[in-house]
Amino acid sequence: DAEITQSPRHKITETGRQVTLACHQTWNHNNMFWYRQDLGHGLRLIHYSYGVQDTNKGEVSDGYSVSRSNTEDLPLTLESAASSQTSVYFCARGGPIRDTQYFGPGTRLTVL
Amino acid sequence: AQRVTQPEKLLSVFKGAPVELKCNYSYSGSPELFWYVQYSRQRLQLLLRHISRESIKGFTADLNKGETSFHLKKPFAQEEDSAMYYCALLGDSGTYKYIFGTGTRLKVLA
Numbered sequence: 001d002a003e004i005t006q007s008p009r010h011k012i013t014e015t016g017r018q019v020t021l022a023c024h025q026t027w028n029h030n031n032m033f034w035y036r037q038d039l040g041h042g043l044r045l046i047h048y049s050y051g052v053q054d055t056n057k058g059e060v061s062d063g064y065s066v067s068r069s070n071t072e073d074l075p076l077t078l079e080s081a082a083s084s085q086t087s088v089y090f091c092a093r094g095g096p097i098r099d100t101q102y103f104g105p106g107t108r109l110t111v112l
Numbered sequence: 113a114q115r116v117t118q119p120e121k122l123l124s125v126f127k128g129a130p131v132e133l134k135c136n137y138s139y140s141g142s143p144e145l146f147w148y149v150q151y152s153r154q155r156l157q158l159l160l161r162h163i164s165r166e167s168i169k170g171f172t173a174d175l176n177k178g179e180t181s182f183h184l185k186k187p188f189a190q191e192e193d194s195a196m197y198y199c200a201l202l203g204d205s206g207t208y209k210y211i212f213g214t215g216t217r218l219k220v221l222a
Contacts, residue, residue, distance in 0.1 A: 031208050042118075042198060042212045042213055042215045043212040043215075048208075048209060050208070058209070090155075095158065097161070102158075105154075
């Protein structure tokens, strides 16, 4: 199965700390995405990548960064965690069907 | 502006009743629209695409360009349909980016 995994699945951290959420895919798809899911806002795009060394800002990129050093991984870093970044984070890759996306299981992040 | 609106946060229906989850969009070009579903404690997954014009798990959705709508329908709801449903619009051609609606939670009551 062409999996996409996220780790950790749950994380509690303190305000001001740097946090990195991992996203790994075994499909080797060029397109990868990070979203946050919040009640009343749905899913909002944070960052995305179309391939190695390519990264782009999404709708809500402030306070987040990504890097793409290989095809399989797109880690999301919160430089200095804030309580407003408490959310569920989903990573996605391009799907097997054109223009679809295949999502990871999500990471629930709590910033205290 | 590109936008997707799902006006209902929560929709409760009884088992066997018809279901319609509303989705309206704003897009200047020719839209590509999708429905994604998230069952409890599971990842988001594709339900259907307008371009395929198929029925998945009894659900259908027709693109109405005049009304700029892509409502999701099912004639007889089942308890296992209870989930969070998101309507998504593919952004500018070639970007592969989605614009999601805020989602509708469907509860099917026994």
